[in-house]
Amino acid sequence: IVNDPAAPLSREQVDTLARDLLCNTLIQRYRIKSRDQWQASPGFEAQAAQVTGESNDTVETIGLSGMDDEALMQASRSNTWALNLKEMHCIRDQFSAPDEARRREALNLPANPTDVEMEVLAQTWSEHCKHKIFASRIDYTDEDTGRHEVVDNLYKTCIRDATAILRERMGENDYCKSVFKDNAGVIAFINGYDACIKVETHNSPSALDPYGGALTGIVGVNRDPMGTGMGAELVCNTDVFCFASPFHDKPLPPRLLHPRRVLEGVREGVEHGGNKSGVPTVNGSLVFDERFLGKPLVYCGTVGIIPAELHGRPGWYKKAETGDVIVMTGGRIGKDGIHGATFSSEELHEGSPATAVQIGDPITQRKMYDFIIRARDLGLYNAITDNGAGGLSSSVGEMAEDTGGCVLDIAKAPLKYDGLRPWEILLSEAQERMTLAVPPAKLDEFMALAARMDVEATALGTFTESGYFEVRYNDRIVASMPMSFMHEGVPQLELEAVWKAPEVKEIKVDVADADQGAFLKRMLSRLNICSKEYIIRQYDHEVRGGSVIKPLVGVKRDGPADAGVLRPLLESDAGLVISHGICPKFSEYDTYWMMANAMDEAIRNAVAVGADPDALAGVDNFCWCDPVVSPTNPDGRYKLAQLVRACRALRQFSLAFGVPCISGKDSMKNDYTGGGERISIPPTVLFSILGVIRNVTATQTSDFKKEGDHIYMLGGTWREMAGSEAADELGLKGGQVPHV
Numbered sequence: 001i002v003n004d005p006a007a008p009l010s011r012e013q014v015d016t017l018a019r020d021l022l023c024n025t026l027i028q029r030y031r032i033k034s035r036d037q038w039q040a041s042p043g044f045e046a047q048a049a050q051v052t053g054e055s056n057d058t059v060e061t062i063g064l065s066g067m068d069d070e071a072l073m074q075a076s077r078s079n080t081w082a083l084n085l086k087e088m089h090c091i092r093d094q095f096s097a098p099d100e101a102r103r104r105e106a107l108n109l110p111a112n113p114t115d116v117e118m119e120v121l122a123q124t125w126s127e128h129c130k131h132k133i134f135a136s137r138i139d140y141t142d143e144d145t146g147r148h149e150v151v152d153n154l155y156k157t158c159i160r161d162a163t164a165i166l167r168e169r170m171g172e173n174d175y176c177k178s179v180f181k182d183n184a185g186v187i188a189f190i191n192g193y194d195a196c197i198k199v200e201t202h203n204s205p206s207a208l209d210p211y212g213g214a215l216t217g218i219v220g221v222n223r224d225p226m227g228t229g230m231g232a233e234l235v236c237n238t239d240v241f242c243f244a245s246p247f248h249d250k251p252l253p254p255r256l257l258h259p260r261r262v263l264e265g266v267r268e269g270v271e272h273g274g275n276k277s278g279v280p281t282v283n284g285s286l287v288f289d290e291r292f293l294g295k296p297l298v299y300c301g302t303v304g305i306i307p308a309e310l311h312g313r314p315g316w317y318k319k320a321e322t323g324d325v326i327v328m329t330g331g332r333i334g335k336d337g338i339h340g341a342t343f344s345s346e347e348l349h350e351g352s353p354a355t356a357v358q359i360g361d362p363i364t365q366r367k368m369y370d371f372i373i374r375a376r377d378l379g380l381y382n383a384i385t386d387n388g389a390g391g392l393s394s395s396v397g398e399m400a401e402d403t404g405g406c407v408l409d410i411a412k413a414p415l416k417y418d419g420l421r422p423w424e425i426l427l428s429e430a431q432e433r434m435t436l437a438v439p440p441a442k443l444d445e446f447m448a449l450a451a452r453m454d455v456e457a458t459a460l461g462t463f464t465e466s467g468y469f470e471v472r473y474n475d476r477i478v479a480s481m482p483m484s485f486m487h488e489g490v491p492q493l494e495l496e497a498v499w500k501a502p503e504v505k506e507i508k509v510d511v512a513d514a515d516q517g518a519f520l521k522r523m524l525s526r527l528n529i530c531s532k533e534y535i536i537r538q539y540d541h542e543v544r545g546g547s548v549i550k551p552l553v554g555v556k557r558d559g560p561a562d563a564g565v566l567r568p569l570l571e572s573d574a575g576l577v578i579s580h581g582i583c584p585k586f587s588e589y590d591t592y593w594m595m596a597n598a599m600d601e602a603i604r605n606a607v608a609v610g611a612d613p614d615a616l617a618g619v620d621n622f623c624w625c626d627p628v629v630s631p632t633n634p635d636g637r638y639k640l641a642q643l644v645r646a647c648r649a650l651r652q653f654s655l656a657f658g659v660p661c662i663s664g665k666d667s668m669k670n671d672y673t674g675g676g677e678r679i680s681i682p683p684t685v686l687f688s689i690l691g692v693i694r695n696v697t698a699t700q701t702s703d704f705k706k707e708g709d710h711i712y713m714l715g716g717t718w719r720e721m722a723g724s725e726a727a728d729e730l731g732l733k734g735g736q737v738p739h740v
Contacts, residue, residue, distance in 0.1 A: 020257070057411075058421055059478045060115040064092040081122035086491050091121055094485055107477050116423040116471055116479040123390035123427060124397060125490040131155060133627060133643070133668050136493035140644055143500040151497075151644055158647035159620065163660040175615055176660055178316040183224040183385060184232070184304065185662025186316045187617045189692060190574040192308050194316060196232050197578075197690040198224035199301035199619050201667045206298040210257065210265025211272075217300040218273035219362050219432065223386035225304030226369055227434060229316035231376040231384055232304030234369070235546065235568040237274045238283040238578050239539075240686055241266055242297035242623075244290050245527060252293075253675040262296050270300060271538050276362040277369075281539035282547050282564030283578045287684075288527040289585070294672030294679030297623050299686050303578060305568050311379045318383040320402040320437035326461040327381075327443075328392065329450060330368040331361055331432040334416035338428050365432035371455040372434065380438065380446045387433035392460070393426045395435035397469055397486060402437075405466035405483055411474045412460050422473045437463060495628060499641035504589060505734040507721055519729070526725055533558055548575055548696045549609055554703035562605040563689075565699050575699070577691035579605035584684040585723040589737045591642040591683050595649035596740040598687040603657055610699040611691030616657075619688040620650060620664040625680035626671050632678070633671075642683050650685075653740065659689070 009017075011032065018030045067075065072088040075081070083091075091113065094100060101111050113121075123129065138151040151157065160180060167174045177194050178186040184198035200221040205213030218237060225232035246260035257265075274281050279302070287297075306315040375381060383402065387395045392408065400406040410425045420428070438446050443459065450457035461472075469486050471479035523529060536551045541564075549565035552558055563579035581601030586594035599618070607613055627643050629636030654661060670681040693699060704711075721727045722735035 021261075057473055057476075059423075059473070059476075061110045061112050062115055062118045063112050064088070065096055065112055067092075076122075079118070079122075081118065082126055083122055084493075087125060090489060090491050091118070094489065104480065107480055109477060109480060114423075114478055115421075116426060117481055119423040119427050120390075120393045120397070120469070120471075120479060120481070121486065123393050124486055126389075127668050128389055129394065130490055131666055132490065132493050133495070133624075133640075134622075134666055136495045138495050138497050138640065138644060140497045140641065141499070142641075143498060154644065154647045158651040159654075159661055159664065162651045162654040163662070165655060166658060166660040169658075173614075176617065176662055177314070178229065179660070179662040180664075182228045182316070182318075184228040184302075185617060185619065186228065186306065187615075187662060187690065187692075188308075189305060189576070190694070191569060191572050193305045193569065194308050195303065195305050195568075195576055195690060195692075196225050196228050196316075197301065197303045197617070197619055197688070198228070198663055198665075199238070199299055199621050199686065199688050200224065200665055201621060201623060202298045202300065203295050203623065203667055203670055206262070206266055206269075207257070207295050207672075208255075210262045210296070211269040214266040214269030214298050214300075215273040215362070216269075217298050218270045218302075219277060219365050220386075220388065221300045221302045222273075222277060222279065222365065222369075223388070223434065225302050226372060227384050227386040228304065229306050229314070230310050230318055230381075231372050232306045233373060233568075234277070234279045234302055234304050235544070235576070236283075236303050236564065236566050236578065237279050237281045238301040238303070238564070238580065238688065239270050239274075239281060240285045240287070240297075240299040240580060240582060242287040242289065242292045242582075242584070242681075242684065244293035244296075245288055248290070248293065253672070253677050253679070255674055256293065256672065259293060259296075266296065266298055267535055267538065270298075273362050275540045275543075277366050278543055280541045280543045280547055280566075282541050282549075282551065282566055283561075283580065284536070284539075284551065285580065285582060286528075286532050286535065287582060287584065289682060291679065291682050295670045295681055297667075297670070297681065297684060299621055301578075301619070301688060303566070303576060303690060310376065320383040320399045320463045321439065322403045322463060322465050324382055324403075324437035324439055324463045325443050325459050326396055326399075326406065326408060326463065327436045327438045327446065327457055327459050328387070328413065329371070329434050329436065329455055329457045330387075331364045332414045332416045332456070333391070333420065333425055333428045333433075335420065335424060335428065338424055361432050367453065368432060368434065368455050371450060371453040372436075374453065375436075375446060375449055378445075378449070380442045380449065381436040382439060383437040385435055387429060387435055389429050391426060391428045391433075392435065394429075396461075399435060399437060400463055400469060400483060401487060403463040403465055405464040405468050405470070406461060407464055407466075407470045407472065408461035409472045409474065410460065410478075411472070412458055414456060414458055422471075422478050426471060426479075493628075495640055496637050497627075497640035497644050498637040499645065500638070502589065504722065504736075507727065507732045507734040509721075509726075509730065509732070522729055523725065526729060528725055531558065532560070546570060549699055549701055553701040559703055562608040562702050563611070565609055565693065565696060567696050573695045573697060575693045575696035577606050577609055577611035577689070577693055579603075579609075579611075579691070580686055580688040581605065582684065582686045583723070584682040585728075586737045587642065587683040589722050590645065592645040592649045593737045593739060594683065595646040595685055595687075596653050597738055598685050599650070599653045599657065599659070600740045602687045602689045603659060606689040606691045608700065608702065610693045611689070612693060614658070615692040616659045617690045618654065618659050618661045619690070620661050621686040621688070622646070622664070622666040623670050623681060623684045623686075624666070624668050625683065626669050632673065639680075639683070646683065646685060662690075
């Protein structure tokens with residue numbers, strides 16, 4: 001750093017520059033050199049200490065039985081368990097039950113849980129994995145109508161049940177194959193293939209490390225179709241990003257990165273993850289709002305195709321069998337990705353752990369993917385899933401539900417380096433790892449194929465009928481929990497929601513004397529309207545040669561397409577349509593119409609390019625600010641009421657349009673607290689559509705084709721300016737949100 005000697009930078013300033021602007025402390029180190037001495041900065045030493053040391057088989061006992069309520073909550077906060085007091089009591093009661101205590105004594109386990117068991121339960125019961133807010137019992141009051149009711153489980157009543165009703169209506173024409181129970185939703189496609197789609201978010205990791213968080217977001221969601229059914233072939237990606245303005249010019253609260261740095265890091269991370277994996281990016285959007293300063297939203301989606309039949313059974317079907325060997329393939333385990341599930345289940349704050357972000361490796365994942373498809377076609381395994389948030393704890397724990405138990409030896413797991421404790425080995429997530437259930441008779445052939453294709457594969461245990469999730473470190477049992485408690489023991493949340501529509505005034509625009517030409521130019525330069533070609537061009541939408549409608553259309557390929565169209569089987573004219581809708585600006589007025597408009601936009605975009613309206617499937621991705629009332633979140637009841645209204649709109653318009661949801665995800669707690677400030681995102685839903693078009697030569701694009709053609713507008717226009725870009729440009733707040 002060169003500076004004026006008369007006004008030298010202090011060591012603190014230099015440290016801030018290195019740590020906050022230059023260095024990604026998760027994967028990089030920095031030192032500060034001065035005239036007087038050469039010494040490591042505190043940041044370097046602290047990070048270096050995390051990744052060195054000898055092998056560590058230490059297992060601690062968590063003394064829950066001796067903790068009062070305050071100590072229980074302190075333990076939850078300090079260990080990033082993200083468990084509430086009722087959940088901590090439930091865990092303590094389970095381990096203190098006399099029968100359980102005797103069973104554990106026979107296994108030479110302590111009466112209190114080990115740190116391995118506590119970490120597994122925290123991951124399994126996290127908001128990220130269990131969707132506890134969507135599954136909660138909600139005491140709902142509408143102050144506008146005076147109506148009071150109990151809403152028991154928004155997911156079941158508004159999403160799952162709507163799809164079930166639609167599937168019953170369709171009867172023999174039901175094109176849904178697998179919904180809400182696998183890593184991705186599956187629908188019928190054509191020519192002996194089904195299609196699947198999954199969209200995920202990586203908001204919290206991308207806030208701390210935009211490049212790493214976004215890279216693992218895209219390669220992570222690639223693993224969802226890869227682990228759906230017996231394994232899908234990846235055909236395309238779709239990405240939607242929500243940021244604060246890259247021209248933000250106000251001081252930043254502690255720990256937050258400048259939105260420009262977040263934008264560039266996310267863009268590059270998704271580019272590297274997608275392009276290096278050889279998967280085309282055919283659809284996407286950018287949304288800008290200053291409330292995304294606290295947490296950006298990074299949606300990444302992947303579409304795949306699966307043979308309709310494999311080895312005599314449906315390609316979407318999988319099931320681990322008793323006696324199958326637990327095999328982990330792909331990348332090794334490190335300290336990155338620890339607490340990914342629980343970290344994403346709480347708000348971002350100054351103490352959020354950097355190690356929750358994984359270090360992705362798309363090349364290793366691509367090699368593993370090629371191997372898995374080959375092993376699938378040879379029939380070498382019975383089931384497969386990804387090592388998502390929670391690592392082996394999550395993947396093995398979920399697959400063990402097929403048989404009712406497992407025995408897992410984590411001492412056999414391949415590590416990136418020494419020094420990981422047993423619970424860290426079990427919990428660490430990596431985007432390039434998968435877990436498979438391999439029949440013992442096929443294990444040698446499976447391992448030989450992995451070695452031949454240069455993919456690391458390790459047998460770690462077996463699936464059993466014991467009823468227990470058992471983890472060993474060599475000969476020592478370090479965790480043993482009933483499967484029923486692990487997966488069904490989490491108590492249902494009981495929450496309160498109160499809706500009162502915000503007061504909205506009428507707005508009026510006087511255009512008589514306005515310079516509309518100048519206004520048009522200002523509108524075209526707004527962040528949510530201006531060209532995104534700079535970003536779009538850096539993603540590969542041509543790889544594999546199947547993209548029919550590309551992200552940019554028109555004579556000069558410089559205007560945005562309504563949707564992407566892909567021909568995944570080059571010998572066929574059948575295509576898949578990928579579109580989406582997102583409009584968080586309407587949430588300020590009413591989340592019911594925000595949800596309705598997002599769905600309507602996605603469906604119109606798909607139909608506009610030629611998708612069959614009778615073969616559309618939806619994917620709902622909710623990103624919400626904290627909807628649980630607390631002293632630091634006093635308006636939680638209103639935010640929860642907003643969630644109830646959005647879910648009810650999803651149900652109503654799914655049934656009205658005849659579009660079933662086949663997959664989805666929610667991301668709660670999208671808030672930041674620090675420096676005396678709280679920043680919450682606007683309630684946001686990305687609604688994606690996967691559709692089918694029988695003949696891709698009949699697709700349409702939105703650019704005008706021939707001079708002299710007539711231009712028509714279908715539908716009516718009303719006074720619905722609320723939430724519009726025009727109203728925002730004019731500094732107007734109010735009016736009515738567009739109704740569907």
